[in-house]
Amino acid sequence: MSDDFILDTRLAGDTFPIKGLGLSAVRLMDDARWPWLVLVPQRAGIGELFELPPLDQTSLTYEIAAVSAALKRLTACTKINVGALGNVVRQLHVHVVARNEGDPAWPGPVWGVGTARRYDDEARRALIAALRDAL
Amino acid sequence: MSDDFILDTRLAGDTFPIKGLGLSAVRLMDDARWPWLVLVPQRAGIGELFELPPLDQTSLTYEIAAVSAALKRLTACTKINVGALGNVVRQLHVHVVARNEGDPAWPGPVWGVGTARRYDDEARRALIAALRDAL
Numbered sequence: 362m363s364d365d366f367i368l369d370t371r372l373a374g375d376t377f378p379i380k381g382l383g384l385s386a387v388r389l390m391d392d393a394r395w396p397w398l399v400l401v402p403q404r405a406g407i408g409e410l411f412e413l414p415p416l417d418q419t420s421l422t423y424e425i426a427a428v429s430a431a432l433k434r435l436t437a438c439t440k441i442n443v444g445a446l447g448n449v450v451r452q453l454h455v456h457v458v459a460r461n462e463g464d465p466a467w468p469g470p471v472w473g474v475g476t477a478r479r480y481d482d483e484a485r486r487a488l489i490a491a492l493r494d495a496l
Numbered sequence: 497m498s499d500d501f502i503l504d505t506r507l508a509g510d511t512f513p514i515k516g517l518g519l520s521a522v523r524l525m526d527d528a529r530w531p532w533l534v535l536v537p538q539r540a541g542i543g544e545l546f547e548l549p550p551l552d553q554t555s556l557t558y559e560i561a562a563v564s565a566a567l568k569r570l571t572a573c574t575k576i577n578v579g580a581l582g583n584v585v586r587q588l589h590v591h592v593v594a595r596n597e598g599d600p601a602w603p604g605p606v607w608g609v610g611t612a613r614r615y616d617d618e619a620r621r622a623l624i625a626a627l628r629d630a631l
Binding site: 444 | 545546554556561562565568575577580583584603604607
């Protein structure tokens with residue numbers, strides 16, 4: 362972890378911490394419409410995947426794969442969506458979202474769709490606990 | 497390249513070939529609203545990033561980074577968007593899109609927005625030539 366890495370305030374406000382991996386913090390998007398995780402590489406000043414050093418790119422790839430596979434196992438979803446957009450929040454972050462036919466945005470992307478539906482405390486704690494076990 | 501890899505017919509119909517890299521075919525999405533590339537790993541039967549063998553995951557990551565950096569240099573865009581969704585076309589493919597403030601979907605994602613605006617032949621050939629040079 363870079364000493365000078367600080368999580369973007371908007372990311373911090375929209376998500377809850379799940380687990381730290383070697384490079385990335387894994388966080389839960391507070392939107393119960395989809396099981397939606399965000400990986401944030403703990404590196405300061407990075408906005409694009411290609412700005413990471415090659416070894417970090419490889420680490421991030423394996424972390425994305427591990428998180429995606431765990432989310433797929435846990436949710437038995439139809440498809441995993443992975444995206445690094447950053448048009449609004451420029452700090453590099455990678456979305457990993459479990460998608461199912463008939464979900465509120467299917468088959469379109471989840472980003473920018475409608476309004477987040479916040480988890481209630483109990484449901485959020487249970488999901489975070491299950492995700493920690495799965496990771 | 498796997499002997500039994502066949503490009504999905506919808507991807508083939510929506511894109512034009514630009515260049516083959518070690519693992520992926522790089523193709524141009526036929527939508528002049530955004531400079532939009534698609535990388536298709538030449539592996540049969542793969543739908544999710546985490547289904548690729550680890551070495552292929554690393555190769556794909558480096559190819560995404562190289563293509564993203566080239567697209568950024570060529571277009572001087574504000575932000576690169578990278579996404580692997582596959583809700584419609586299940587064959588693994590990775591979108592790399594050049595985004596700018598005020599573009600037709602900014603700051604939302606490009607997928608599923610409106611109707612593609614096809615390139616005219618001359619503009620398409622010029623862009624493909626420039627992309628081949630940049631890659």
